[in-house]
Amino acid sequence: xxxxxxxxxxxxxxxxxxxxxxxxxxxxxxxxxxxxxxxxxxxxxxxxxxxxxxxxxxxxxxxxxxxxxxxxxxxxxxxxxxxxxxxxxxxxxxxxxxxxxxxxxxxxxxxxxxxxxxxxxxxxxxxxxxxxxxxxxxxxxxxxxxxxxxxxxxxxxxxxxxxxxxxxxxxxxxxxxxxxxxxxxxxxxxxxxxxxxxxxxxxxxxxxxxxxxxxxxxxxxxxxxxxxxxxxxxxxxxxxxxxxxxxxxxxxxxxxxxxxxxxxxxxxxxxxxxxxxxxxxxxxxxxxxxxxxxxxxxxxxxxxxxxxxxxxxxxxxxxxxxxxxxxxxxxxxxxxxxxxxxxxxxxxxxxxxxxxxxxxxx
Amino acid sequence: xxxxxxxxxxxxxxxxxxxxxxxxxxxxxxxxxxxxxxxxxxxxxxxxxxxxxxxxxxxxxxxxxxxxxxxxxxxxxxxxxxxxxxxxxxxxxxxxxxxxxxxxxxxxxxxxxxxxxxxxxxxxxxxxxxxxxxxxxxxxxxxxxxxxxxxxxxxxxxxxxxxxxxxxxxxxxxxxxxxxxxxxxxxxxxxxxxxxxxxxxxxxxxxxxxxxxxxxxxxxx
Numbered sequence: 001x002x003x004x005x006x007x008x009x010x011x012x013x014x015x016x017x018x019x020x021x022x023x024x025x026x027x028x029x030x031x032x033x034x035x036x037x038x039x040x041x042x043x044x045x046x047x048x049x050x051x052x053x054x055x056x057x058x059x060x061x062x063x064x065x066x067x068x069x070x071x072x073x074x075x076x077x078x079x080x081x082x083x084x085x086x087x088x089x090x091x092x093x094x095x096x097x098x099x100x101x102x103x104x105x106x107x108x109x110x111x112x113x114x115x116x117x118x119x120x121x122x123x124x125x126x127x128x129x130x131x132x133x134x135x136x137x138x139x140x141x142x143x144x145x146x147x148x149x150x151x152x153x154x155x156x157x158x159x160x161x162x163x164x165x166x167x168x169x170x171x172x173x174x175x176x177x178x179x180x181x182x183x184x185x186x187x188x189x190x191x192x193x194x195x196x197x198x199x200x201x202x203x204x205x206x207x208x209x210x211x212x213x214x215x216x217x218x219x220x221x222x223x224x225x226x227x228x229x230x231x232x233x234x235x236x237x238x239x240x241x242x243x244x245x246x247x248x249x250x251x252x253x254x255x256x257x258x259x260x261x262x263x264x265x266x267x268x269x270x271x272x273x274x275x276x277x278x279x280x281x282x283x284x285x286x287x288x289x290x291x292x293x294x295x296x297x298x299x300x301x302x303x304x305x306x307x308x309x310x311x312x313x314x315x316x317x318x319x320x321x322x323x324x325x326x327x328x329x330x331x332x333x334x335x336x337x338x339x340x341x342x343x344x345x346x347x348x349x350x351x352x353x354x355x356x357x358x359x360x361x362x
Numbered sequence: 363x364x365x366x367x368x369x370x371x372x373x374x375x376x377x378x379x380x381x382x383x384x385x386x387x388x389x390x391x392x393x394x395x396x397x398x399x400x401x402x403x404x405x406x407x408x409x410x411x412x413x414x415x416x417x418x419x420x421x422x423x424x425x426x427x428x429x430x431x432x433x434x435x436x437x438x439x440x441x442x443x444x445x446x447x448x449x450x451x452x453x454x455x456x457x458x459x460x461x462x463x464x465x466x467x468x469x470x471x472x473x474x475x476x477x478x479x480x481x482x483x484x485x486x487x488x489x490x491x492x493x494x495x496x497x498x499x500x501x502x503x504x505x506x507x508x509x510x511x512x513x514x515x516x517x518x519x520x521x522x523x524x525x526x527x528x529x530x531x532x533x534x535x536x537x538x539x540x541x542x543x544x545x546x547x548x549x550x551x552x553x554x555x556x557x558x559x560x561x562x563x564x565x566x567x568x569x570x571x572x573x574x575x576x577x578x579x580x581x582x583x
Contacts, residue, residue: 083463083523119521119561121456122430125463188530188543189514207563210507210515243520284541 037310039066042258042267048314050235053255054099056314057231061257063107067229068177070108075175076100076141077227079183079198080116080132082244083125089238090245092183094135096233096255100181101141112141115171116201119244123147144171152204159295160220162212167204168225180227180261184234184252184268186242190214191285192272193243194265195230196222196292219291222261226297230264232256239277250275262298265289266305403441404451404497404554404573406434406468407458408477410581418581419476421447428471431456433556451496453556453571460523460555462490478579487525490553495577497554499527499547499569506568508532508544518558518569519545527552549575 037043037060045057058064068074078092086094101112114136118126123145127133136143146152152167172178182198189210190197196218200206202225209217234254241247252271258264266289272280282289282302293300299308402412406425409415426434426449433456437445449468451458459465462482469477480494499518507515519528526548533543547558547569554571562569 120523120557122459125430125459125465129463188519188533189516191541207517207561210517210563214514244522246525 037061037312039259040308042256042260042263042305042309044234044267044271044309044311045255045257045314046253046311050093050095050233050255051099052314053235053253054096054231054257055103056312057255057257058100058103058229060310060312061229061259064103065107067179068104068107068109071110072104072108072176073111073113073174074104074109074177074179075171076104076112076114076136076179076181077198077201078114078116078132078135078181079193079201080114080123080127080130080143081119081201083118083120083129084245085129086131087236088245089183089185089236089247089249090243091130091132092181092233093235094131096231096235097132097181098135098139098141100179100231101136101139104177104179105140109177112136112139113144113171113175114141115144115146115169117146117151117169117203117206118201121147146171146202146204149204155224157220157224159223161291161295162216163208163220166221166224169202169204172202172225177229178225178227180230182230182232183237184232184256184272185238186240186247186272186277186279188242190218190288191279191281192269194232194268195227195261196265196288199225199227215287215291218288219295219297222292222297223295227261229259230257230261232264232268234268234271237272239272239275239280260298262289262292262300263305263308266300266302267309270302270306402573402576403437403445403448404453404556404571405576405578406449406451406477407460407466407494407496408469408480409496409576409578410476410478411578414581415476415578416444416448418474419448420474422473423447423449424471424473425449425468425477428467429456429458430465430467431459433457434468451556451571453559454567455560457556457560458496460490460494460553462487462494463523475581475583478582480579487523488527488551490524491527491551491577493577495553495575497556497571497573498549498552498575499554499556499558499571500549500574501545501547502568502570503544505564505566506545507564508542510568512542514542515563516543516545517561517563521557521561523555523557524551524553528558545569 039062043057043060045053048056078097080091082090084090104112120126127143127145133143146169151169153170155166155168157164180195180198182195184194187193199221234252234256237250237252238245239248239250256264256268269280279285289300299305423436426436433451434449435452437448437450439446461480469479482493503509507513522528529546530543531546533541556571558569559567559571
């Protein structure tokens with residue numbers, strides 16, 4: 001009698017377990033089953049010239065029309081901080097900046113302004129050396145060197161934990177659209193520098209960031225400056241001795257784009273992290289990403305970000321765009337699938353065993 | 363005044379004159395003494411040796427507005443009478459862009475050639491100090507954020523235009539504070555442009571630049 005009870009309950013248990021696992025597998029699948037990127041996705045464009053990569057990435061997100069309307073004043077924020085020539089990985093590539101400016105004009109922008117508060121002063125000389133002034137002016141945009149205190153105005157950050165007030169560029173508050181154009185690179189102090197860190201280029205006094213803690217203040221700043229789109233230059237990546245270099249350059253050859261500024265940073269860092277550069281990881285390093293996630297600015301959990309990340313080959317006309325989760329490790333549903341299979345197998349084995357035992361006993 | 367004599371009046375006048383003269387002499391003496399006790403003033407790039415500089419500088423101040431980074435100031439009385447009105451580099455106000463980056467505005471503005479043109483052609487960034495060295499940066503680790511608070515900063519390294527002048531140590535470990543890199547200042551490579559002091563976020567500055575180790579050139583017509 002007791003034996004029957006135990007037998008039944010065990011079988012029941014296994015059957016229920018198998019069913020639950022299978023259900024979990026089914027319910028898990030749809031979230032990654034999306035086969036084409038949408039405007040909420042993160043797109044990684046590969047296999048093309050810098051200009052093709054930008055165009056391909058923006059196209060996959062629905063085209064520049066999605067972000068820029070007719071008559072809009074568009075502010076582009078490249079990293080133009082350092083007085084070193086293009087190709088050294090310290091600044092955004094001029095070719096990428098000018099392509100975005102051109103796309104903005106094509107989408108109907110009335111004015112395109114590139115701006116940065118350069119680290120190396122005077123800014124006018126810096127943007128001449130790094131080629132970003134030419135990138136702007138070559139396609140009818142203007143380069144605005146943010147340097148005078150009068151270029152900035154005070155912004156309150158009510159939800160901030162540390163940085164309650166900050167002086168941000170008037171060019172930002174006066175524009176209709178902000179497109180952040182950072183370069184993915186190593187940074188000695190924070191670990192790496194991508195979009196969120198790059199927003200410091202719209203701030204007047206950065207000493208307070210260093211003094212009060214870079215991670216906390218960078219995260220706080222992301223509450224106040226919200227880019228409509230972030231396009232990351234991950235073509236030639238400075239992986240050591242950043243942010244100014246000179247350091248080791250890796251030809252990643254990709255452009256990452258998306259609306260969620262936190263997720264874009266996470267997906268970009270993963271490109272260098274997966275090549276073995278630990279400073280691009282999110283732990284003690286790059287903690288600002290995690291904090292920005294906690295503040296609700298965007299998605300900072302790597303597996304959630306990778307689930308909505310698509311890699312696009314710009315040479316292929318219709319991109320089948322498989323999720324790049326494959327590269328980062330096993331897909332998110334894999335544990336559920338293996339659990340289900342294992343449970344079913346166990347259940348079957350138990351059933352056969354039980355049947356045989358019952359028959360032998362009988 | 364009844365009862366007063368010319369002798370009394372003389373004494374008073376003499377007394378005032380003597381006190382006045384004494385005060386002037388003692389101020390001069392004190393300020394001269396102070397000058398000799400200190401490092402020379404941090405000078406603009408291409409400055410000739412200090413003796414020639416002090417005797418030939420016209421104190422015209424033309425180099426001051428020539429600097430596009432507002433890095434130069436006229437010396438007041440705080441470094442002695444002989445330094446009065448001579449130019450000094452004040453890193454907390456601005457830093458030297460340096461001829462290697464195409465700026466020699468102060469050198470060109472100088473009518474007495476106490477700032478001499480420097481040829482830096484063919485030199486890489488980390489060799490600049492062989493021909494151009496205005497001074498040397500140093501760090502006070504009791505105030506420097508990564509050293510004292512174990513928090514990331516490196517504003518100095520971020521801005522430093524000279525390859526290898528500021529390197530880092532630490533940053534390999536795991537756990538709180540272990541990933542924080544600290545700046546290391548390499549005196550031989552440093553040019554003394556003042557960028558690091560300018561960027562240093564602490565008050566007072568943890569990073570300061572002095573004229574220590576400056577290479578001064580010979581005066582030529």
